[in-house]
Amino acid sequence: MLLVSLMLAMFVSGLNQSVVATATPKMLADLGGFELLPWVFTVYLLSSTVCTPLVGKLSDIYGRKVFLLGGIALFVLASAGCGAAMSMPMLIAFRVLQGLGGGTIMACVVASIGDLFPPAERGKYIGLFVGTMTMSALVGPAIGGLLTDHVSWRACFYVNVPVAALAMTAIWINLPSKQRSGKRRKIDYAGAMLLSAATTTALLALTWAHRAYGWESPQTISMIIAALVLLAGFIAQERxxxxxxxxxxxxxxxxFVVGSVLTILFGAATQGTVQYLPTFVQTAMQGSATASGLVTTPQSLAMLLTSVVGGQVLSRTGRYKVQVMLGVSLTLSGTIMLQTLNVGDPSWHIAIFMVFMGLGSGLVMPTMSVITQNAVSHEMMGVVTAARQFSMQIGAVTGVAVFGAVLASSYESSFSSEIGPEASAAIGTDVLEKFHDPTLALNQREFAIVQEEVRGLDDGEALLASAVSAQQEGVASAVRDIYRGAAAVVFLALLSAVFLRELPLRKRGETSVVEPASPRTATAEG
Incomplete structure (x- = not known):
């Protein structure tokens, strides 16, 4: 019953993201503020990333239960606030709180698995939890679509409330309360603030470099410098x-070090690229919004399969290095296949390619959790679990920013080459500038306006066809370049996997390679 309770909590956190994405068009129609839309998702990722290290540390000291219950409670209240939001800024504010709750839930649930099972048995259970997250991604779009079409977009947030309340009740009853014995410990709040400030500044720099200012702008450079200074202060504080x-x-x-590097690289190459496929489907393949939303379904199904099967194999054999290398190799194969995408390709091509991506992710992600938890003592379970989650999210945000820059630059070059100078001159600078946005087709209302403007010109239909064709070729070329970059990053992850040692997975006790330092020792080292 305890496992079901924890899986329910993780399901709620995962369901939120996939449900909300489906409600976006009607949310915009009701609240307006299209220019603020990216922040609905960005602030959630920011707040959930920033809170995980502190939650991991505190839950090691005071126990998982109080933080898990607190995270769910905050998530419920924030979900209700999102559903009641009367403006886009109000919605974004509640999404910040929702991210804090969601990040706390994820950190505590995975650490709780480490508390309950020794590493030798942990793989099969972590595989089940990854499968739970995958299921939430699969059913979320359908639930979100039904609620949005037949009730309201607000129901996509309200649906979290009863499910989370059920999870909260079950965890209250079933999860034991544990905290580290001994005298009261002094929490490193200064270190938490420095890390939070450094992380927020760095993530905002990456986000704004991609969406607003550019990589060489004074704003981006100054924020990156500020993030590095704050990081240096954090390192000094931690010592x-x-x-x-x-x-x-x-x-x-x-x-732990190799695992963290591999996780960052893997997160950048997988989670940092997949969100650009809907642009390809809707633009280059002229697919519907629904079709673009389903492009990751084969990946999710494959990931569900290998996360469960891989977890069982890991628990029975205790061998993880080959499994990680196989998973990364399958992902590398997927990124190489995705480099062949072209205008007019049938959708089943992408489905097959995404299966390879999912098979690889299902083998790598659960296994890396077991590896990092096995590398340290049980007293640091929350810390290393949060660090692994933190690494994945940092990799994802970095990947989104870097590959977003690849999309923009590659598309710009290809579009200008494809459309030619004569069509460019006939369409005019103002209208043509709108076609320089590779995501234009995703904003159906804006795209319809641009189409009408071009049709109103002399020989407008031919010019529109030329511009749309150039846009399709440009997006296809940019996505191929994205996956060339992703393949290089995955190859680096494969090289990192070579340096993993095959340590025995602990079956009993808490002895490990790294033991927690006493306060006296840690102070002396600083």
Missing amino acids: RHPEAILPPEIFRSRE
Whole structure:
């Protein structure tokens, strides 16, 4: 019953993201503020990323239960606030709170699995939890679509409330309360603030470099410098504090360091690229919004399969290195296949390619959780679990920003080459500028206006056909370039996997490579 309770909590957190994406068009029609739309998703990712290291540390000291219940409660209240929002800024504010709750839930649930099962058994259970997240991604769009069409977009947020309340009740009853014994410990709040400030500044720099200012702008450069200064301050703080948020001794573990690097690279190449496929489907393939939303379904199904099967194999054999390398190799194969995408390709091509991506992700992601948790002592379970989640999210945001820049630059070059100077001159600078946005076709209302403007010109239908064709070729070329870059990043992840050592998975006890440093030792080291 306890496992079901934890899986329900994780399901709620995962369901939220996939349900909300489906409600976007009607949300915009009701609240307006199209220019603020990216922040509905960005602030959730920011707040959920920032909170995980502190939650991991505090839950190691005071127990998972209080933070898990608190995270669910905050998530419920924020979901209700999102559903009642009367403006886009109000919705974004509640999404910040929702991200804090969602990040807390994810950090505590995965750490709780580490509390309940030794590493030798943990793989099959983590595989089940990854499968739960995958199921939420599969059913979310359908639930969101039904609620949006037949009730209201607000119901996509309200649906979280009863499900989360059920999870909260079940965890209250079934999850035991545990906290580390001993004297009261001094929490490194200064370190938490420095890390939060550094992370927020860096993520905002990456986001704004991609969407607003550009990579060479003074705003982007100054924010990156500020993030590095804050990071240096955080490192100095961690070296001297007895209860560091990220204790320096965990970085003595080769498996933790290699695992973190691999996770960042893998997150950048997989989660940082997949969101650009809907642009290809709706533009280059002229598919519907529904079709573009379903493009990741084969990936999710494949991931569900290998996360469960891979977890069982890991628990029975105790061998993880080959499994990680196989998963990364399958993902590399998927990125190479996706480099062949072209205008007019049938949708089943993408489906097959995404199956390889899903098979690889299902083998890698659960296994990396087991590897990092096995590398340190049980007292640091929350810390390393949060660090692994933090690494994945940092990789995803970095990938979105970097590959977004690839999309923009590659599309710009290809579109200008395809449309030619004569059509460009006939369409005019003002209208043509709108076609320089590769995501134009995703905003159906704006795209319809642009189409009418071009049709009103002399020989408008031919000019429109030329512009649309150039846009399709430009998007296809840009997506191919994105996956060339992704293949290079996945190859680096494969090289990182070579340096993993095959450590025995613990069956009993809490002995590990890295033991927690005492306050006195940690202070002396600082």
